[in-house]
Amino acid sequence: MMNRRLFLQTAACWSALLALPKVAFAEGLKLIDLSGKKRADAANKTAMGIAQGLNYVEDVAQAAKEGKVKFPDKGGVKMADQPCSSCNFYTCVEGQKAGKCMLIPGVLVHAGGGCMSWVKGAKKACVKA
Numbered sequence: 588m589m590n591r592r593l594f595l596q597t598a599a600c601w602s603a604l605l606a607l608p609k610v611a612f613a614e615g616l617k618l619i620d621l622s623g624k625k626r627a628d629a630a631n632k633t634a635m636g637i638a639q640g641l642n643y644v645e646d647v648a649q650a651a652k653e654g655k656v657k658f659p660d661k662g663g664v665k666m667a668d669q670p671c672s673s674c675n676f677y678t679c680v681e682g683q684k685a686g687k688c689m690l691i692p693g694v695l696v697h698a699g700g701g702c703m704s705w706v707k708g709a710k711k712a713c714v715k716a
């Protein structure tokens with residue numbers, strides 16, 4: 588069940604997503620840099636803001652182990668078992684351990700990453716990078 592805080596955070600992220608230009612979905616995307624040290628471009632800056640709103644982590648299994656962030660179980664699936672690669676919003680990119688996330692456009696996200704908006708998805712074919 589979604590609590591008020593989670594609902595407001597999700598709504599804020601959707602608002603930011605809808606404000607982005609369609610060009611953000613173009614090919615040739617690079618992996619998100621949450622530190623902002625390796626990438627200082629606008630796409631990464633925007634993605635970082637959205638990712639922070641979603642409590643995105645680069646390794647959801649590790650984050651669950653360390654207890655840095657806590658995502659609720661969804662349909663009986665524990666946080667550690669909620670990687671981007673099994674999320675409905677994720678499309679894997681062939682040849683990379685990363686893929687596209689519909690909620691964090693303009694960058695690639697880590698296949699083993701995760702966020703509070705994870706939704707169990709069907710297995711999809713990978714797209715070419």
Ligand code: SF4
Nearest residue numbers: 671674677688702705
């Ligand atoms: S693919 Fe899913 S779990 Fe990963 S960041 Fe996007 S919404 Fe969150």
